[in-house]
Every structure is written in C-alpha cells, then in structure tokens.
Amino acid sequence: xxxxxxxxxxxxxxxxxxxxxxxxxxxxxxxxxxxxxxxxxxxxxxxxxxxxxxxxxxxxxxxxxxxxxxxxxxxxxxxxxxxxxxxxxxxxxxxxxxxxxxxxxxxxxxxxxxxxxxxxxxxxxxxxxxxxxxxxxxxxxxxxxxxxxxxxxxxxxxxxxxxxxxxxxxxxxxxxxxxxxxxxxxxxxxxxxxxxxxxx
Ligand SMILES: [Zn+2]
Numbered sequence: 001x002x003x004x005x006x007x008x009x010x011x012x013x014x015x016x017x018x019x020x021x022x023x024x025x026x027x028x029x030x031x032x033x034x035x036x037x038x039x040x041x042x043x044x045x046x047x048x049x050x051x052x053x054x055x056x057x058x059x060x061x062x063x064x065x066x067x068x069x070x071x072x073x074x075x076x077x078x079x080x081x082x083x084x085x086x087x088x089x090x091x092x093x094x095x096x097x098x099x100x101x102x103x104x105x106x107x108x109x110x111x112x113x114x115x116x117x118x119x120x121x122x123x124x125x126x127x128x129x130x131x132x133x134x135x136x137x138x139x140x141x142x143x144x145x146x147x148x149x150x151x152x153x154x155x156x157x158x159x160x161x162x163x164x165x166x167x168x169x170x171x172x173x174x175x176x177x178x179x180x181x182x183x184x185x186x187x188x189x190x191x192x193x194x195x196x197x198x199x200x
Contacts, residue, residue, distance in 0.1 A: 140167065140169075
C-alpha cells in the first residue's frame, strides 16, 4: 500500500483508527486536526497520554482505574462499604458517579459472560467479587449490568453464585427514562416499566 503521508503520520493514523468509534476516515481527520494544532492539541495530548500511561493503574480492590491504589472511591471512608455495585466496565462506574446518587462501593467485572465470544467466569473478576462479599462487610450487592442478553445472563449467574453468601442481591430498575414520553419507548421497555411499577 502506498502511504500518502510519511510513515510517522501513517502510524499516528493507524493508532487513532484503533480507538472505539474512529474508522480509517475519521482517524485521518483526527490526525490532521492534531497536526494542525500542535501547541493546543498535539503536545498537550501527548503529555496527557504519557502521564496516564505512567500513573493510571487498576485498583486492586474494585478494578477501577485511578492514579492511586486503592482508588479514591475505595479509600473514601465516608462511602458505605455495605453497598457493593457491580458494573461491567469502568465506564459504568463513571456513569453512576455522574448520577451522584450512589454512595457505596463498586466492583468492576471486566466484561460479561458470553457463550458466543467464549467468555467464562474465569475471564472476569468473579472470584474477587465472591471474596469481597464473603469477607462480611457487604449487605447488598447491586447488579448494575446492561439490559442485554449477555448482561442478564451474567446477572443471573452472579445472583446464583451469591445465593450461599445470603447477601441481598438487587438489580437496577428498567423502565421509563426521566423526561421520557411513553409514545417513544420500545415495547420491551414499556413492558418492563409496567412490571416494575410501584405504589405512587
Ligand atoms: Zn477501588
């Protein structure tokens, strides 16, 4: 393949193209934007990347990403250690933290069970979860997993594995989003919301 830019630029484009949501065309546009704005974008971004590579680690307790281990959530004594929220990936933790309503701790699974992709329990942080629950501090495990086939398979598997610990296991409610018009919801969501109704 004839490279239209120099090998350094082609390498930059190839690496950017591996990012989620960036295809070859948008990777090329991103590379060009970076190169055209060297002082505002390229140099600060390369410094931020180097700093992240040097300092960010997975928390040895919950699996979240932070510059300290244990992470700032695990180290925060004001958070309720009795509430443990299980998420698929760090992105789920960030989403719940943005919501600001949860003051417990987290456990990042590192993926979901998937028969299709050959992902079994050993590939996920299931053993670590059971050990944390068995250590006795946890009252309730909240399974905040996606409403997909793999998400629900994983939730049911974890609920089964947690049964002997006698901890309370709950799942996030599914239903009408805040500001949502009933007309716009899909049938599955409407049915779920109706089943999950509660006293007004
Ligand atoms: Zn942590």
